[in-house]
Amino acid sequence: MAIEKQYASDVEAILSHRYDNGGDLWTTPDNRLLKGSPFSTLDSVLYLLELGMEPTVPLLRDAAELFFSAWQEDGRFKMYPSGSIYPCQTIHAANALCHMGYASDARLHKTFQHLLDIQYTDGGWRCNKFSFGHGPETEYSNPFPTLTALNAFRFSGYPGKEPALDKAVDFLLEHWIIRKPIGPCHYGIGTLFMQVEYPFRNYNLFMYVYVLSFYDRAKRDNRFLEALKVLESKMADGQIVVERVVPKLAGLSFCKKGKTSALATKRYHEIIQNLQVK
Numbered sequence: 001m002a003i004e005k006q007y008a009s010d011v012e013a014i015l016s017h018r019y020d021n022g023g024d025l026w027t028t029p030d031n032r033l034l035k036g037s038p039f040s041t042l043d044s045v046l047y048l049l050e051l052g053m054e055p056t057v058p059l060l061r062d063a064a065e066l067f068f069s070a071w072q073e074d075g076r077f078k079m080y081p082s083g084s085i086y087p088c089q090t091i092h093a094a095n096a097l098c099h100m101g102y103a104s105d106a107r108l109h110k111t112f113q114h115l116l117d118i119q120y121t122d123g124g125w126r127c128n129k130f131s132f133g134h135g136p137e138t139e140y141s142n143p144f145p146t147l148t149a150l151n152a153f154r155f156s157g158y159p160g161k162e163p164a165l166d167k168a169v170d171f172l173l174e175h176w177i178i179r180k181p182i183g184p185c186h187y188g189i190g191t192l193f194m195q196v197e198y199p200f201r202n203y204n205l206f207m208y209v210y211v212l213s214f215y216d217r218a219k220r221d222n223r224f225l226e227a228l229k230v231l232e233s234k235m236a237d238g239q240i241v242v243e244r245v246v247p248k249l250a251g252l253s254f255c256k257k258g259k260t261s262a263l264a265t266k267r268y269h270e271i272i273q274n275l276q277v278k
Contacts, residue, residue: 003052007263010252014039014047025063030081033070034089038246041066043201045096050199050263051254055100064100067093071107075114086127087118088145095152103155112156115149116164123167125149129184142183143175144203147211154214169217172208176223195243196234198255198264205231206240210267213274228271240264 003011017039021028026041033041045063053060070077070093076085077093094111102108120126124141146168159165181188187203197204209231212218234241239260249255254263 002054007051007254010254011048011051011053013252014044014051017044025059025066027066031066031069032081033067033079034092035080038201038248042092042096046099047199047252049099060100064097064102067097068107071111073110075107075110075112077111084129086129087115087125088127088142088148091115091125091145091149091152095148098152098155103152103157108156112153112158115153116162119164119168123164123169123171124183125168127184137180137182137186138184140182141171142185143172143187144185146172147203147208150215151207151211154211159215165215166217169212169215172212173218173221173223176227192244194230196231196240196264197244198240198242198261198267199249201246204244206264206267210271213271219275231268235268236260238265240268 017036018024018026020026020039021032021036023029023031026036026039026044027033028035037043041063045060048060049055055061055064067077070079072078072085075090077090078085079089079093090111094108094115097103097105097108115125118125120141122141124143124146126141127145150165150168150172153159153162153165175182175187175189179189181190193203193208194205196206198206200207200210205227209224209228212224212227218224234243237260239262242255242257242259242261242264245255245257250257255261
């Protein structure tokens with residue numbers, strides 16, 4: 001998919017932030033790949049892919065090498081030069097690289113195995129970081145990293161073959177019932193979750209339905225179908241309406257708050273296509 005002319009200004013705007021954090025490719029001089037949101041290296045690469053930039057262009061190839069420079073022999077990604085390596089960091093790096101076409105890379109195969117090895121007992125993924133204390137809700141996995149992990153795993157060839165991924169799907173479907181904030185990072189299903197956010201950056205209804213639609217375990221589940229129905233109730237003339245976007249992205253044309261988005265609607269069409277595939 002090539003970049004359409006109407007989105008050229010969006011690409012230019014994203015590229016204009018390339019050196020904001022002091023290094024190249026939206027990073028810092030010491031390669032903090034998650035710093036500077038919503039124009040971190042992670043964010044910016046995913047925006048450009050969403051706008052149609054081919055993963056093979058030199059810019060994105062260089063970004064991929066930057067991510068791989070953070071890869072560790074045990075499969076983890078060290079996204080900061082110091083400090084602990086949390087599962088969510090590895091998950092986000094793997095997801096970006098999968099979207100860039102590297103799912104078959106041997107290093108990511110090792111990462112996938114690492115993630116399966118550290119999967120929490122409830123089926124999700126969870127960091128031992130307790131910013132909100134140690135309440136009973138922190139005994140759950142973190143829903144958003146779990147959803148992001150499934151977003152990466154859908155490229156891996158594991159779906160339909162690895163029962164552990166069905167368990168992750170079950171965990172997320174159960175959260176549709178629980179609703180309350182769970183996990184050490186307190187991800188809930190409330191007012192903000194129900195607002196359609198695009199591009200995919202946070203745990204929200206649109207991303208939830210989109211990612212789960214790639215998993216047979218979810219497709220016929222009433223909880224998933226209920227979530228899809230809520231998403232469809234928010235559409236206008238068959239198109240996705242963006243209800244929430246981070247303020248610093250407000251100037252971009254492909255994700256205007258309160259407006260329909262052609263690119264977001266393409267993602268909705270993928271959902272419908274996924275449901276038709278047996």
